[in-house]
Amino acid sequence: MKELWELISGLEVPDLILCAAAVLILDLFAISIIFAANRESRLCQKRWEKVGSGVALRFQDVSYPLSADEILLGRHISADIRLADPSVSRYHAVMTVTGGIWSITDLGSKSGTFVNERQVQHAKLIPGDVIRLGSVQLLVTDHAGGASAHRKPPQKKSAPKKAAAPKRAAVRKTQPQKKGGRKHV
């Protein structure tokens, strides 16, 4: 045993090769971690869609997946779903999810928040509900546009100027998604 140990410790492995091998393994570990983290992020996204019940908002054939637990609807530039219509308040309403159920809360807007033409301060939402903020109507759908199977898409009361692209915050990304585009799993 002692002789074997002396043999091992007496081996002259060039330092460069030894260190290069160790550094290479460390690099491989780092790279594999990055790939694993990327895979996990997709897994977390799928889980989030389960948590959020895969609900989205549709406005003029553009679908906005609700990608965070709190979504601000309003005219302000910082809103997650920005509705550039004068009848919409800057901070009009906020949508939140708890236990897989989305709800909407009015933030003291001037023109009020209506769910299925009933004015509400706070209301739970399900796919197929129609939200009206001022003169802008939004349809609550699932990601696959499932609500259209239950109800017809709402007609706009008066066309707003333009639904601006949602804000890309550091926290969340509410990407608009064309109907019939790539489905979220």
Added chain:
Amino acid sequence: MYKNGLSYAGVVSLLLLTHASMLGIVLVRGNYESPKDLIMLACAVLGLDLVGIIASLCYRQMTYTLDLMLLGILNMSLIFQSCFGGVHLSVKFLITCVASLISCEIGFLLTRNHEWIRHQKKYIYLVIGILIACILLFTGGRSMWITFKGFSIQPSEFIKPCYILVCAASIVELHKKIKVTFFYVSPDTLCVLGATLVIFGLQWWCRDLGSLPTFAAVFACAVVCRFCYPRAKISKTWIAVAAVCGVLVLLAAWKLAPAYVQERLHVDIWADQYGSGYQQCQALIGIARGGWLGLGPGQGNLHKVFAYESDIVFSTICEEWGLLYAGIAVLIVLIMLTTVLMNPPKSYYHATMTAGIVAAFVAQMSLNIFGSCNLIPFTGVTLPFISQGGSSLVTCGFMVGMLKAGQSPLFRHKAEKLREDAAAELPSLPFLHKKNSRKSLGNTPQNRRPKV
């Protein structure tokens, strides 16, 4: 549970291989007296790896990369620390590593539910208050250390995660405002500002100015997250006022800094090699002596310099393991912090928490590494995960647990109860009653919703 078991096995194999290769370097190039020391070190490192991996598989979570990276970094640090001045297993550091891993799991479990933590804010403030009281009562003068029978802890380290938590947990209450004289202010913001002033004042009074930039970085992140939070309705005027106040505070701190800090800001270390510039000179000489590949584990001389295992640990590693290996070890810590960007948090609470933790780690690492290299004034803060220090490592573990909570948050609390309530209220929900959805579709949506 992680779905792709093969990939997970691959990462685990590389983790074990990484530590095995480090032990191989110690075997060939290390300075050890008997093989027993090396065998003990190998058993401790590989044993901790296996225990950590098995423990992390014991309960279900969405992310394992942070667990694996923490395990990897802690065991790398164990090897580094055990080799300074000759190879021997550092039992103290091993115990600290175990405490850090346990602390990570506690941090994860405590902070993953944003609704629950929001209701525990008063207890977090209470913990901060107790820690501050401990510092004032038991440290014995203007110090941050409590020493008891040869065992010392630094309570100010534990304030860091608590402070990050109050910054994060209070963000969702920003829209609740009360009128104070002429202004509408959020009570939670006032509480956070109060806590910030108390903590900063304590740091200033205890002359622990090295930790101030870390807290300042967390505070800055919390402020930026508040500006980004739409419901806060913070106007541009307030943002401008905050920016001006920040600049004024920085200028005042620069002018009012104590004499020894002013001296460190302008010291020429080479002109005062055996005085106030001694540590930095030795650290730089050590880095140069180590070169790219290092002198070999346990072959360096920096272990004779004060705080070689904490404040100038980067230089000690550079000397023994080489700049290449030390750089990659630091890179691993940075990769751990950047993996959280791949999966953006789903709530402002988790986002603020994640941003605060990343800012704290980056600030602390910058202070340590750049301070050792004489690029900025030497502050004497520890290098996260690598420096010796029980309080620091346990806090780092807890903060990694908080990062993990941001990656694997709990949103479905009491989900079943809520679903039942919703089902009672809205019997037609197709996604709640999949079996009965066809029946319910026919009547209730029309009953409930007017035509538009």
